[in-house]
Amino acid sequence: MLLLQCPHCLEARSEEEFDYAGEAHIQRPATDVSDAEWADYLYFRSNPQGRHCEMWVHTAGCRRYFNVVRDTVSYDVLAVYPIGERERESLVGKPPP
Amino acid sequence: MTGQPRRLPVGGRVDRTSPISFTFDGRTYQGLRGDTLASALLANGVYVVARSFKFGRPRGVVGSGAEEPNAIVQLGTGADALPNQRATQVELYDGLVGASSAAHGLRGLIDAARRVLPAGFYYKMLMAPPILWRFWEQVLRRGAGLGTVPQGADPDRYDKLNRHCDVMVVGAGAAGLAAALVAARSGARVVVADEQDAFGGSLLASALHIDNRPAAEWVVDAVSELRTFEDVVMLPRSTVVGLYDHNFLTVLERCADHGPSTSGAAARERLHRVRAKEVVLAAGAIERPLVFANNDLPGVMLASAVSCYVNRYGVAPGERLVLATTNDAGYRTALDWQRAGREVVAVADSRADPSGALPRAARDAGIRVLRSHGVVEAVGHAHVRAARVASLNTAGDALTSTARRINCDLIACSGGWNPAVHLSSQTGTRPVWSDEAVGFVAGQRRGLHCAGAVTGAATVAECLGQGAAAGASAARAAGFATDETEPLATDEAPLDAQQALFVIPHSRRTSRAPPQFVDLQLDVTAADIELAAREGYESVEHAKRYTALGFGTDQGKLGNVNGIAILASALGREIGEVGTTMFRPAYTPATFGAIAGRDVGDLFDPERHTPMHVWHEAQGAVWEDVGRWKRPRYYPKPGEDMDAAVARECIVARTGVAMMDASTLGKIDVQGPDAARFLDRIYAGGFLRLGVGRCRYGVMLKDDGMIFDDGVTVRLDDERYLVHTTTGNAEAVLAWLELWRQTEWPDLDVYLTSVTDHWATMAVVGPKAREVLGRVCSDIDLGADAFPFMACREGHVAGVRARVLRISFSGELSFEVNVAAGQAVAVWEALMAAGSADGITPYGTETMHVLRAEKGYIIVGQDTDGSMTPHDMGLDWAVRHGKRHGFVGERSLALADYQRADRLQLVGLRTVEPATVIPEGAQIVADVYRMRSGRVPMRGFVTSGYYSATLKRSIALAMLKGGRGRLGETVHCPLDNGNVLAAEVVDPVFYDPDGERQNA
């Protein structure tokens, strides 16, 4: 069971308080794209073995969404940062403190 | 000591002052405090404790701990019974009642069955015609006793407890205690758990000295020191059953299992949910048995178990011992046995030159040591009478002499040690083969510090050193400073190299030799594994599933590595290359009681009640579960069934006045300067021009254009809206709105609050609704012009502040009265009183469903399933294209596939036979004549079907391919009872299509 640091509550809490909310940093395209491009946005997600940027929501806490970089093999959490911020390159690939 | 023929006159950690009595399989025996059920049975000379799973062969106690595959027992009787316990871990108490789980095995089939139940039996049977499997299932289930389900509700109490610590130490043997001491001294918060009733692990049965003291004394000192730390929690009788991601552990503490049931007076078991910063894994190792012919005969035991029974329990399970070993450590058992005054007939050592300290000590003690020898077969019927031994070549894979018989009644075997890597592998860390340790050792991962036998360490000195180091590294990783510790000295003999040998060959080839058992619990033999390899099951995971190796409740603690070795040899590969299968929680079986804790009965899944719940209950409402809500389904009068009650409720709603509790609808308060803009983007319809005090029906899509939810939104003020959601979707809709607000449109100034529980809603429905409401509401003009359909007014109902919405889910004149939840019952009762002269009737969800279906109103989740667009459902009128920012899902509605004319579309169905209701879920086929061929195209399915008392006929809503173009056609619904219902395709609005009644 994961231990996640909510970037808003600033506390490490158990996975039970959170819900997974899909891959992060998916750009919603403008509506004038082709059917194929729109379908790509709707249905296609990366499924890496390793670093994965994803969104979580602190359902039983502050109810806010945030971003997590998680290793899908080791389940190590590599970074946690608020919505709207891009992935912090300095944190990526390094173990958490 | 009467009645305990195998009890030694002295020795052991048992209390000899007052014997206690217990019952096993209906017979009463005497044992001692400090015994386990297994040691007490052995003391009484009870050797056959089970019949095997497939073949019904007699089986005896093999081990002395969690690894025991045979002595699986059921404790107690009735509702208190505890199935599936290992007798080797069951502490004896006065009055204990135990029963062999497999006592009534397949005695008839015995050995003959081995020919008909080969490896892959289950697989082959499941691929065969089902009738064959049904036959075998009957036979096997009767024999495959792994306990019976306790009868009645469990009267015992179970607790759950959350713990947080810096260092969790798993196992309190030499390594675990050393680690815990170092970590505790650093100031870290430490939890130490051990599955035995006393800390010390193997040291409890050891004759060694540590630091010039007997090992047991060192243990006492270590435990006393640990007790002095305030932040150290010590959990004996506690098995760490699960190790999950980010160092979350579940620890099952047996609080009262070692005594008679307290029937709920005290917690029987406690599940500790531990979140640790660092984990020290000092789970020890389990001795590996040797595979040879008839090695399942009672009287064949692990060498370490024999030593444990002698040293810890003062029990000698036999008179004359033959030891089969591949290593020095096994000699300890021969020496222990001789010290206990029993005869060691011979030691069969597979190695050519056993010249280490322990073999020398054995020879010095006059014990006959046979070099390059192995036990090839155990001889006997229900118990060992002799061992056949033969000499082996250097590799140990061929016999170099014919076997000769040595009479004995106990064969102890030691094939080395398997580190207890189970927990470490539960989080996905693969164990790694170590040639040096001749076993799989725990893989490395951050946050996990392995120490002791789990790393392959063989001596106590090594375990103590590794434990101290692991305790220090764990404490430091958790942020604590540690002091240097002096290494502890022991007086144990050094150990020479062991031989990597798993199977003692037989003179006949494996498939023709007597069975050589690998997995005793599931009766898997060496021949089975070789057969699996021959049949192409080369991956260890496939071979496991094909042979059932390791599938028992013991998860193959004894058999797995031998099985992997046999598979590797059959495939000509290295063991490390073949690898292990993964171990899963729980390490030993855990009771459902402990996992559930107090979350049972009323607390299992909380119910949600509306403020009027007690009123409904008093009226005899029959409940329907909607999500967690309890909603009245209908209110039967004496003698009424559901159909009669619903028909009555429907007629009253259409002709008089009726009332429904609609409080469960989700309500979200949307506020902020951008509230209108937000809703305009979320809903498919337009919301920018909705006036204050007006309501609008909205349909909400996922971005794939599919209907997600629907409901009425009210504009309460310039910057304030109230969004209604369906009952079951309230939480999901709020999360969905928050997702868009927070991630896609953070620039919008808008706030969302769930107010579902704050308001109670009562729908006053029917032609007389205005009249009845008017009797208790004087400050709102209820006139049709002053208060039109789809408007909202605020005022007082029965003297309570109320928000009244003129909306309708029934198609009738309808007012939905919303009041604060705490005042709802008084308002509800006042409305019932006001309508009593007009025969006001409460109605439930079933009537609501019929009324709305008569009007063709959909229920999201019943008539839709996440694959329907507004167009599919005939809701184009609720979609507004051309909005400045569009709406969620709009782009998808233009996808080519969504334009197909043959998509499923909502239609109504009128059965040709008006009295017959089409069941929901019925399939619609095009051509009833082709149906007999069994291949007929499906055209759609029925989503709602009811009998309409108002229309005096059955009606249905259905999704039909190209349905709106098929009005007037006849379709057919074949039912599972063989009947076929014919129905006419019609418009889904069956009643008052122009809406005159709701607008009245």
Ligand SMILES: [Zn+2]
């Ligand atoms: Zn939070």
